[in-house]
Each structure stands twice: as structure tokens, then as C-alpha cells.
Amino acid sequence: DAMVIQNPRYQVTQFGKPVTLSCSQTLNHNVMYWYQQKSSQAPKLLFHYYDKDFNNEADTPDNFQSRRPNTSFCFLDIRSPGLGDAAMYLCATSREDRGREQYFGPGTRLTVT
């Protein structure tokens, strides 16, 4: 089945130690998104790729970076995780931009110790 896959599902990292989360999709969608979701809150968009074009949200900290080496894969890099970065990180894809259906992966829960 076509789907959005996130690895790992659970990640523990130490304060200040760089960490990378990965997302892959078999939907061949051209847009990929990264969201941060903290407990009992709505998902918050960090950035997205429209094809190879990177679009950062104005309030996304510089500590968060992303890479999209090809259509299928997208990575979220947290350069120096702080305790406040502990959250669920959700990857989503859509076929086109501007109001098309977004399909979410299962998420990676990040713990910072």
C-alpha cells in the first residue's frame, strides 16, 4: 500500500546532540511537510518542500533544518536539541500544493534527556 513512513518511531537523544529523523513516501507526492506536535496541541508546521523548493516558516528556529535528496525521502535535522524540542514530529505529503489532501505518517516521538 502507498504510504508515508517515518523512522524511527521513537528517538531518544541527549541535550545538544544532533539528531536526524527520516520520512519516506511511496505516494510520489511532490510536496512534503514537517510538523512539530507537542502534547495536547495541534500540529505546527516547521517547513515544507514543494518539489525541490524549500519553504521555511517564519517562526521555525534555526536549530531545525531539512533535506530532501529525492522525491521519496525527506529528513529533519535538529542541530542542538533542547528540552523544549521534545515532541512528536510528523511528516506529511500532498500531491499538489494549495489545498490538496495531506497524508500524515505515524510520527516520530523525540525525547531529549
Place this chain on the structure above:
Amino acid sequence: GENVEQHPSTLSVQEGDSAVIKCTYSDSASNYFPWYKQELGKGPQLIIDIRSNVGEKKDQRIAVTLNKTAKHFSLHITETQPEDSAVYFCAAAGTGRRALTFGSGTRLQVQP
């Protein structure tokens, strides 16, 4: 930018009853309104959506209504079942804005 407000934040119903969740949006250019269901520890799952050229859409026990003039839309779940228990998010998107703006979520609990 767009702002989406969602009410109520929690909703408890008896199995078999109906549940209604309401959202309002601020940007009149928004034209796409999806609803997501999120179960504990999982990613949001798209359950139904509506576009601004339609006033109502139904899919079995789930329906969504849209009032463009008042800028609000609602999710209706009939004959609720315990497996409907989850957090539900509304969202909005539109011309000139790729990303979804989410409401704050409603925790629905269906009591058996």
C-alpha cells in the same frame, strides 16, 4: 494569516448519540477544509474534507457542513461508537497558502 478556532475542546457522548464539532476561520480566501482524526500515539488521519463550492458532504456516519458567509464549518458524527474516541482536528487552506492551518483539537470520548 489564517486563524482557525475549534470548539469544544472536549466532548463526551454516550454510544449511539451524535457528536458535533465546530470550527470558524478568518481568511475568506480559504477554500479547503479537511478534518483529521488522531488516535493516541498515531499520526492524524484524514477522515473527510470539503471545498468551498460545496455546502455539505457525507460519508456514512460522518458529515461536514460549510457556511462560507459565516466562515464556519462543522463535523457531525452520528451513531457514535467507542472506536470514534480520538482527538479531532479541523483545518483550513486556500489560494496562496500551501499549508494547513489547524484548529486546536477536540478530544471526543464515546462512553459505551
